Protein backbone atom coordinates (compact mmCIF):
# COMPACT_ATOMS: atom_id res chain seq x y z
CA UNK A 1 0.00 0.00 0.00
CA UNK A 2 1.13 3.53 -0.72
CA UNK A 3 2.57 5.76 1.96
CA UNK A 4 -0.37 7.89 3.09
CA UNK A 5 -0.83 11.21 1.33
CA UNK A 6 1.53 13.72 2.82
CA UNK A 7 1.45 17.28 3.83
CA UNK A 8 3.02 20.39 2.37
CA UNK A 9 6.18 22.03 3.62
CA UNK A 10 5.81 25.78 4.03
CA UNK A 11 8.97 27.81 4.64
CA UNK A 12 9.17 31.60 4.91
CA UNK A 13 12.33 33.71 5.18
CA UNK A 14 13.45 34.32 8.77
CA UNK A 15 14.32 38.02 9.33
CA UNK A 16 17.33 37.28 11.58
CA UNK A 17 18.99 35.05 8.95
CA UNK A 18 21.11 36.16 6.01
CA UNK A 19 19.59 36.18 2.52
CA UNK A 20 21.96 33.32 1.64
CA UNK A 21 20.70 30.99 4.40
CA UNK A 22 17.07 31.93 3.73
CA UNK A 23 17.53 31.09 0.05
CA UNK A 24 19.19 27.78 0.99
CA UNK A 25 16.22 26.91 3.19
CA UNK A 26 13.76 27.73 0.39
CA UNK A 27 15.74 25.73 -2.19
CA UNK A 28 16.06 22.80 0.22
CA UNK A 29 12.33 22.84 0.98
CA UNK A 30 11.55 22.76 -2.74
CA UNK A 31 13.66 19.65 -3.31
CA UNK A 32 12.41 17.88 -0.17
CA UNK A 33 8.73 18.58 -0.87
CA UNK A 34 8.72 18.23 -4.67
CA UNK A 35 11.29 15.50 -5.28
CA UNK A 36 11.90 13.49 -2.10
CA UNK A 37 8.57 13.25 -0.24
CA UNK A 38 6.63 12.25 -3.38
CA UNK A 39 9.23 9.52 -4.01
CA UNK A 40 9.25 8.07 -0.49
CA UNK A 41 7.39 4.95 -1.52
CA UNK A 42 10.13 4.16 -4.07
CA UNK A 43 12.86 5.08 -1.59
CA UNK A 44 11.32 2.79 1.04
CA UNK A 45 12.53 -0.32 -0.83
CA UNK A 46 15.55 -2.60 -0.22
CA UNK A 47 18.80 -0.66 -0.18
CA UNK A 48 20.29 -2.69 -3.06
CA UNK A 49 17.30 -2.33 -5.41
CA UNK A 50 18.50 -1.00 -8.78
CA UNK A 51 15.53 1.35 -9.13
CA UNK A 52 16.20 2.85 -5.70
CA UNK A 53 19.91 3.29 -6.35
CA UNK A 54 19.36 5.04 -9.66
CA UNK A 55 16.73 7.34 -8.10
CA UNK A 56 19.13 8.26 -5.28
CA UNK A 57 21.91 8.95 -7.79
CA UNK A 58 19.58 11.14 -9.85
CA UNK A 59 18.45 13.11 -6.77
CA UNK A 60 22.02 13.46 -5.48
CA UNK A 61 23.09 14.85 -8.86
CA UNK A 62 20.25 17.37 -8.71
CA UNK A 63 21.24 18.40 -5.17
CA UNK A 64 24.87 18.90 -6.28
CA UNK A 65 23.76 20.98 -9.29
CA UNK A 66 21.69 23.08 -6.87
CA UNK A 67 24.79 23.73 -4.71
CA UNK A 68 23.19 22.09 -1.67
CA UNK A 69 25.61 19.15 -1.26
CA UNK A 70 27.25 18.40 2.12
CA UNK A 71 26.12 21.31 4.36
CA UNK A 72 28.49 20.15 7.13
CA UNK A 73 31.69 20.48 5.05
CA UNK A 74 33.78 23.57 4.25
CA UNK A 75 33.98 24.62 0.60
CA UNK A 76 37.60 23.42 0.25
CA UNK A 77 36.35 19.89 1.03
CA UNK A 78 33.54 20.03 -1.51
CA UNK A 79 30.81 21.15 0.89
CA UNK A 80 28.56 24.21 1.14
CA UNK A 81 30.66 26.05 3.73
CA UNK A 82 27.59 27.52 5.43
CA UNK A 83 28.93 27.16 8.95
CA UNK A 84 27.37 25.71 12.03
CA UNK A 85 24.20 27.86 12.27
CA UNK A 86 23.43 27.59 8.56
CA UNK A 87 23.67 23.82 8.76
CA UNK A 88 21.45 23.69 11.86
CA UNK A 89 18.73 25.74 10.15
CA UNK A 90 18.96 23.60 7.00
CA UNK A 91 18.60 20.43 9.08
CA UNK A 92 15.15 21.51 10.25
CA UNK A 93 13.99 21.21 6.64
CA UNK A 94 16.00 18.14 5.65
CA UNK A 95 14.35 16.28 8.55
CA UNK A 96 10.95 16.36 6.89
CA UNK A 97 11.99 13.20 5.07
CA UNK A 98 14.10 10.37 6.50
CA UNK A 99 15.72 10.01 3.05
CA UNK A 100 17.09 13.57 2.78
CA UNK A 101 20.38 13.02 4.57
CA UNK A 102 21.86 10.54 2.12
CA UNK A 103 20.51 12.57 -0.81
CA UNK A 104 22.15 15.78 0.51
CA UNK A 105 25.46 14.02 1.36
CA UNK A 106 25.29 14.43 5.14
CA UNK A 107 24.82 10.93 6.46
CA UNK A 108 25.76 10.00 10.07
CA UNK A 109 28.06 8.54 11.27
CA UNK A 110 30.29 9.33 8.26
CA UNK A 111 29.41 13.06 8.38
CA UNK A 112 30.56 13.22 12.04
CA UNK A 113 33.75 11.31 11.20
CA UNK A 114 34.44 13.71 8.33
CA UNK A 115 34.15 16.76 10.60
CA UNK A 116 36.47 15.16 13.18
CA UNK A 117 39.05 14.24 10.51
CA UNK A 118 39.00 17.77 9.12
CA UNK A 119 39.81 19.11 12.59
CA UNK A 120 42.18 16.44 13.92
CA UNK A 121 43.37 14.45 10.87
CA UNK A 122 46.90 14.46 9.40
CA UNK A 123 47.49 15.06 5.69
CA UNK A 124 47.94 11.28 5.24
CA UNK A 125 44.63 10.57 7.03
CA UNK A 126 42.77 13.19 5.03
CA UNK A 127 44.03 11.78 1.73
CA UNK A 128 43.56 8.11 2.65
CA UNK A 129 40.35 8.14 4.68
CA UNK A 130 38.55 11.50 4.49
CA UNK A 131 38.67 12.32 0.78
CA UNK A 132 37.34 8.92 -0.45
CA UNK A 133 34.29 9.35 1.85
CA UNK A 134 33.66 12.81 0.39
CA UNK A 135 33.83 11.38 -3.14
CA UNK A 136 31.30 8.73 -2.02
CA UNK A 137 33.76 5.86 -2.61
CA UNK A 138 33.95 4.89 1.07
CA UNK A 139 31.79 5.04 4.14
CA UNK A 140 32.74 4.73 7.81
CA UNK A 141 31.60 4.04 11.38
CA UNK A 142 32.33 5.24 14.91
CA UNK A 143 33.15 2.48 17.39
CA UNK A 144 33.04 3.62 21.00
CA UNK A 145 30.32 1.85 23.02
CA UNK A 146 31.10 -1.52 24.64
CA UNK A 147 28.70 -4.24 25.80
CA UNK A 148 30.57 -4.83 29.07
CA UNK A 149 31.06 -1.22 30.17
CA UNK A 150 28.65 1.71 30.58
CA UNK A 151 28.61 3.93 27.50
CA UNK A 152 27.20 6.72 29.65
CA UNK A 153 30.59 6.84 31.40
CA UNK A 154 33.08 6.86 28.50
CA UNK A 155 36.03 6.94 30.91
CA UNK A 156 35.21 3.32 31.77
CA UNK A 157 35.88 1.95 28.27
CA UNK A 158 38.28 -1.00 28.25
CA UNK A 159 39.23 -1.65 24.62
CA UNK A 160 43.01 -1.18 24.64
CA UNK A 161 45.55 -0.04 22.09
CA UNK A 162 49.17 -0.88 22.90
CA UNK A 163 52.22 0.23 20.90
CA UNK A 164 54.35 -2.49 19.32
CA UNK A 165 57.11 -1.09 17.08
CA UNK A 166 55.46 1.15 14.53
CA UNK A 167 51.99 -0.29 15.10
CA UNK A 168 49.05 0.02 17.49
CA UNK A 169 47.65 -3.37 18.58
CA UNK A 170 43.96 -3.15 19.49
CA UNK A 171 42.04 -5.63 21.64
CA UNK A 172 38.48 -5.38 22.93
CA UNK A 173 34.81 -5.66 22.14
CA UNK A 174 32.44 -2.94 20.94
CA UNK A 175 28.79 -2.93 20.04
CA UNK A 176 26.21 -0.64 18.51
CA UNK A 177 28.82 0.42 15.98
CA UNK A 178 26.32 1.79 13.45
CA UNK A 179 27.01 1.34 9.73
CA UNK A 180 29.87 -1.13 10.39
CA UNK A 181 28.65 -3.57 7.74
CA UNK A 182 29.06 -0.99 4.98
CA UNK A 183 32.08 0.85 6.40
CA UNK A 184 35.55 0.84 4.85
CA UNK A 185 37.07 2.08 8.10
CA UNK A 186 36.15 2.55 11.74
CA UNK A 187 37.13 5.34 14.09
CA UNK A 188 37.79 3.34 17.27
CA UNK A 189 37.94 4.79 20.78
CA UNK A 190 40.79 3.00 22.57
CA UNK A 191 42.29 3.15 26.05
CA UNK A 192 45.94 4.06 25.58
CA UNK A 193 46.73 4.69 29.23
CA UNK A 194 45.63 2.97 32.45
CA UNK A 195 43.62 4.93 35.03
CA UNK A 196 46.67 5.27 37.27
CA UNK A 197 48.86 6.47 34.37
CA UNK A 198 50.43 9.93 34.12
CA UNK A 199 47.87 11.78 31.97
CA UNK A 200 44.83 13.66 33.31
CA UNK A 201 41.52 11.91 33.86
CA UNK A 202 40.26 12.85 30.36
CA UNK A 203 43.50 11.90 28.61
CA UNK A 204 43.40 8.11 28.78
CA UNK A 205 41.74 7.53 25.41
CA UNK A 206 42.89 7.90 21.82
CA UNK A 207 40.87 7.49 18.63
CA UNK A 208 42.48 5.25 16.02
CA UNK A 209 41.43 4.66 12.41
CA UNK A 210 41.03 0.96 11.62
CA UNK A 211 40.34 -0.16 8.02
CA UNK A 212 37.61 -2.79 8.26
CA UNK A 213 39.62 -5.29 6.19
CA UNK A 214 42.39 -5.34 8.84
CA UNK A 215 42.94 -8.88 10.21
CA UNK A 216 41.44 -8.99 13.72
CA UNK A 217 38.52 -6.67 12.89
CA UNK A 218 35.73 -9.18 13.34
CA UNK A 219 32.03 -8.35 12.97
CA UNK A 220 30.33 -10.84 15.32
CA UNK A 221 26.75 -9.93 14.48
CA UNK A 222 24.31 -7.22 13.61
CA UNK A 223 22.48 -6.44 16.87
CA UNK A 224 18.69 -6.60 16.34
CA UNK A 225 17.13 -3.21 17.16
CA UNK A 226 13.39 -2.76 17.80
CA UNK A 227 12.81 -6.26 16.43
CA UNK A 228 14.57 -5.43 13.18
CA UNK A 229 17.25 -7.97 12.33
CA UNK A 230 19.92 -7.57 9.67
CA UNK A 231 20.47 -3.86 10.40
CA UNK A 232 23.77 -2.06 10.63
CA UNK A 233 24.35 -1.74 14.41
CA UNK A 234 27.17 -4.24 14.87
CA UNK A 235 28.96 -6.05 17.63
CA UNK A 236 32.68 -6.17 16.84
CA UNK A 237 35.66 -7.99 18.33
CA UNK A 238 39.06 -6.36 17.93
CA UNK A 239 41.54 -9.21 18.26
CA UNK A 240 45.21 -8.29 18.01
CA UNK A 241 44.11 -5.85 15.35
CA UNK A 242 47.26 -4.07 14.07
CA UNK A 243 47.31 -0.68 12.36
CA UNK A 244 50.22 1.72 11.72
CA UNK A 245 50.91 4.39 14.36
CA UNK A 246 50.11 7.01 11.71
CA UNK A 247 46.44 5.95 11.98
CA UNK A 248 46.25 7.59 15.40
CA UNK A 249 43.91 10.60 15.22
CA UNK A 250 45.33 13.74 16.81
CA UNK A 251 47.70 13.52 19.72
CA UNK A 252 47.77 10.57 22.11
CA UNK A 253 45.15 11.04 24.84
CA UNK A 254 42.93 13.38 22.78
CA UNK A 255 40.20 10.76 22.15
CA UNK A 256 37.84 12.13 24.77
CA UNK A 257 38.15 15.74 23.57
CA UNK A 258 37.57 14.70 19.93
CA UNK A 259 34.46 12.75 20.98
CA UNK A 260 33.11 15.77 22.89
CA UNK A 261 33.73 17.97 19.85
CA UNK A 262 31.78 15.59 17.67
CA UNK A 263 28.91 15.19 20.11
CA UNK A 264 28.48 18.89 21.02
CA UNK A 265 27.68 20.17 17.53
CA UNK A 266 26.11 16.80 16.66
CA UNK A 267 23.51 17.22 19.39
CA UNK A 268 22.33 20.52 17.92
CA UNK A 269 22.05 18.89 14.47
CA UNK A 270 20.16 15.93 15.99
CA UNK A 271 17.78 18.27 17.80
CA UNK A 272 17.07 20.37 14.70
CA UNK A 273 16.49 17.06 12.98
CA UNK A 274 13.97 16.13 15.70
CA UNK A 275 12.29 19.54 15.30
CA UNK A 276 11.87 18.99 11.55
CA UNK A 277 10.42 15.53 12.16
CA UNK A 278 8.03 16.92 14.75
CA UNK A 279 6.89 19.56 12.27
CA UNK A 280 6.07 16.86 9.75
CA UNK A 281 4.30 14.70 12.35
CA UNK A 282 2.31 17.80 13.38
CA UNK A 283 1.36 18.53 9.79
CA UNK A 284 0.23 14.94 9.27
CA UNK A 285 -1.76 15.07 12.52
CA UNK A 286 -3.55 18.27 11.50
CA UNK A 287 -4.28 16.97 8.01
CA UNK A 288 -5.70 13.70 9.32
CA UNK A 289 -7.85 15.45 11.92
CA UNK A 290 -9.21 17.80 9.27
CA UNK A 291 -10.15 14.93 6.94
CA UNK A 292 -11.34 12.12 9.25
CA UNK A 293 -14.97 11.87 10.31
CA UNK A 294 -15.73 10.04 13.59
CA UNK A 295 -18.96 9.73 15.56
CA UNK A 296 -20.84 12.13 13.35
CA UNK A 297 -18.27 14.93 13.34
CA UNK A 298 -14.83 15.84 12.11
CA UNK A 299 -11.92 14.77 14.30
CA UNK A 300 -10.68 18.36 14.33
CA UNK A 301 -13.85 19.44 16.16
CA UNK A 302 -13.31 17.02 19.06
CA UNK A 303 -11.68 18.66 22.06
CA UNK A 304 -9.32 15.74 22.73
CA UNK A 305 -7.89 16.33 19.25
CA UNK A 306 -7.66 20.07 19.80
CA UNK A 307 -5.77 19.42 23.04
CA UNK A 308 -3.31 17.15 21.21
CA UNK A 309 -2.75 19.78 18.53
CA UNK A 310 -2.24 22.61 21.05
CA UNK A 311 0.12 20.56 23.26
CA UNK A 312 2.13 19.54 20.19
CA UNK A 313 2.36 23.12 18.95
CA UNK A 314 3.87 24.12 22.31
CA UNK A 315 6.26 21.16 22.39
CA UNK A 316 7.55 21.97 18.90
CA UNK A 317 7.92 25.69 19.41
CA UNK A 318 9.67 25.23 22.79
CA UNK A 319 12.05 22.65 21.26
CA UNK A 320 12.81 24.86 18.29
CA UNK A 321 13.55 27.98 20.33
CA UNK A 322 15.67 26.10 22.87
CA UNK A 323 17.72 24.51 20.09
CA UNK A 324 18.25 27.79 18.25
CA UNK A 325 19.23 29.49 21.50
CA UNK A 326 21.77 26.73 22.18
CA UNK A 327 23.14 26.93 18.62
CA UNK A 328 23.58 30.69 18.97
CA UNK A 329 25.55 30.24 22.21
CA UNK A 330 27.83 27.66 20.54
CA UNK A 331 28.26 29.94 17.55
CA UNK A 332 29.23 32.86 19.82
CA UNK A 333 32.07 30.74 21.22
CA UNK A 334 30.65 30.75 24.78
CA UNK A 335 30.40 27.65 26.96
CA UNK A 336 27.14 25.91 25.94
CA UNK A 337 27.45 22.67 27.91
CA UNK A 338 24.33 23.29 30.01
CA UNK A 339 22.23 24.27 27.00
CA UNK A 340 23.48 21.28 24.97
CA UNK A 341 22.47 18.91 27.77
CA UNK A 342 19.10 20.64 28.11
CA UNK A 343 18.19 20.23 24.45
CA UNK A 344 19.57 16.69 24.40
CA UNK A 345 16.97 15.79 27.05
CA UNK A 346 14.05 18.04 26.18
CA UNK A 347 13.83 17.75 22.42
CA UNK A 348 13.75 13.93 21.94
CA UNK A 349 11.22 13.71 24.81
CA UNK A 350 9.07 16.38 23.15
CA UNK A 351 9.37 14.51 19.85
CA UNK A 352 8.27 11.33 21.61
CA UNK A 353 5.13 13.12 22.87
CA UNK A 354 4.31 14.82 19.57
CA UNK A 355 4.72 11.68 17.47
CA UNK A 356 2.76 9.67 20.03
CA UNK A 357 -0.18 12.09 19.68
CA UNK A 358 0.07 12.02 15.89
CA UNK A 359 -0.02 8.21 15.96
CA UNK A 360 -3.08 8.23 18.25
CA UNK A 361 -4.96 10.57 15.90
CA UNK A 362 -4.13 8.32 12.93
CA UNK A 363 -5.43 5.20 14.70
CA UNK A 364 -4.14 1.94 13.17
CA UNK A 365 -2.67 3.86 10.23
CA UNK A 366 -0.33 5.53 12.72
CA UNK A 367 1.43 2.31 13.69
CA UNK A 368 1.48 0.96 10.13
CA UNK A 369 4.42 1.39 7.77
CA UNK A 370 2.26 3.57 5.51
CA UNK A 371 3.27 6.83 7.20
CA UNK A 372 6.69 7.85 8.57
CA UNK A 373 5.24 8.10 12.12
CA UNK A 374 6.20 4.63 13.39
CA UNK A 375 9.83 5.18 12.34
CA UNK A 376 9.86 8.60 14.00
CA UNK A 377 8.48 7.14 17.23
CA UNK A 378 11.23 4.53 17.49
CA UNK A 379 13.86 7.07 16.63
CA UNK A 380 12.62 9.50 19.34
CA UNK A 381 12.72 6.74 21.95
CA UNK A 382 16.20 5.65 20.87
CA UNK A 383 17.53 9.21 21.06
CA UNK A 384 16.77 9.30 24.79
CA UNK A 385 19.59 6.74 25.17
CA UNK A 386 21.97 7.24 22.25
CA UNK A 387 24.61 10.00 22.56
CA UNK A 388 24.25 9.91 26.34
CA UNK A 389 21.10 9.01 28.30
CA UNK A 390 18.83 11.68 29.84
CA UNK A 391 20.00 11.07 33.41
CA UNK A 392 23.63 11.89 32.68
CA UNK A 393 22.64 15.19 31.08
CA UNK A 394 20.34 16.10 33.99
CA UNK A 395 23.23 15.56 36.41
CA UNK A 396 25.39 17.85 34.29
CA UNK A 397 22.79 20.63 34.18
CA UNK A 398 22.29 20.51 37.95
CA UNK A 399 26.07 20.54 38.57
CA UNK A 400 26.51 23.66 36.43
CA UNK A 401 23.56 25.43 38.06
CA UNK A 402 24.78 24.70 41.60
CA UNK A 403 28.32 25.70 40.71
CA UNK A 404 27.05 29.08 39.57
CA UNK A 405 24.96 29.44 42.72
CA UNK A 406 27.99 28.69 44.90
CA UNK A 407 29.93 31.28 42.88
CA UNK A 408 27.29 33.79 44.03
CA UNK A 409 25.29 34.09 40.80
CA UNK A 410 21.75 33.25 39.74
CA UNK A 411 21.31 31.47 36.41
CA UNK A 412 21.16 33.99 33.56
CA UNK A 413 18.61 32.51 31.17
CA UNK A 414 19.01 35.37 28.72
CA UNK A 415 22.73 34.86 28.24
CA UNK A 416 24.17 34.38 24.79
Ligand SMILES: Cc1cc2nc3c(=O)[nH]c(=O)nc-3n(C[C@H](O)[C@H](O)[C@H](O)COP(=O)(O)OP(=O)(O)OC[C@H]3O[C@@H](n4cnc5c(N)ncnc54)[C@H](O)[C@@H]3O)c2cc1C
Pocket residue numbers: 109142143144145146149150151152153175176177178179225233382385386387388389390391392395
Ligand atom coordinates in the same frame (compact mmCIF):
# COMPACT_ATOMS: atom_id res chain seq x y z
C1 LIG B 1 20.39 2.89 17.77
C2 LIG B 1 21.66 3.18 18.46
C3 LIG B 1 22.78 3.52 17.71
C4 LIG B 1 24.00 3.74 18.34
N1 LIG B 1 25.11 4.02 17.56
C5 LIG B 1 26.33 4.07 18.15
C6 LIG B 1 27.51 4.21 17.34
O1 LIG B 1 27.46 4.33 16.12
N2 LIG B 1 28.72 4.17 17.97
C7 LIG B 1 28.83 4.03 19.32
O2 LIG B 1 29.96 4.00 19.82
N3 LIG B 1 27.73 3.93 20.11
C8 LIG B 1 26.48 3.93 19.56
N4 LIG B 1 25.36 3.78 20.34
C9 LIG B 1 25.51 3.58 21.79
C10 LIG B 1 25.05 4.74 22.66
O3 LIG B 1 25.88 5.86 22.51
C11 LIG B 1 25.00 4.20 24.11
O4 LIG B 1 23.96 3.26 24.15
C12 LIG B 1 24.79 5.28 25.14
O5 LIG B 1 25.93 6.09 25.28
C13 LIG B 1 24.46 4.66 26.53
O6 LIG B 1 25.40 3.69 26.91
P1 LIG B 1 24.93 2.23 27.38
O7 LIG B 1 23.98 1.69 26.37
O8 LIG B 1 26.15 1.45 27.67
O9 LIG B 1 24.06 2.47 28.69
P2 LIG B 1 24.60 2.53 30.22
O10 LIG B 1 25.75 3.44 30.31
O11 LIG B 1 24.78 1.14 30.71
O12 LIG B 1 23.37 3.18 30.93
C14 LIG B 1 22.13 2.47 31.09
C15 LIG B 1 21.12 3.34 31.77
O13 LIG B 1 21.57 3.66 33.08
C16 LIG B 1 21.02 4.91 33.47
N5 LIG B 1 22.13 5.75 33.98
C17 LIG B 1 23.37 5.89 33.48
N6 LIG B 1 24.10 6.72 34.24
C18 LIG B 1 23.30 7.11 35.27
C19 LIG B 1 23.47 7.97 36.38
N7 LIG B 1 24.63 8.59 36.61
N8 LIG B 1 22.42 8.15 37.23
C20 LIG B 1 21.24 7.52 37.00
N9 LIG B 1 21.02 6.71 35.96
C21 LIG B 1 22.03 6.50 35.10
C22 LIG B 1 20.34 5.51 32.25
O14 LIG B 1 18.93 5.33 32.36
C23 LIG B 1 20.88 4.68 31.12
O15 LIG B 1 19.99 4.60 30.01
C24 LIG B 1 24.10 3.63 19.75
C25 LIG B 1 22.97 3.31 20.51
C26 LIG B 1 21.77 3.11 19.89
C27 LIG B 1 20.58 2.74 20.74
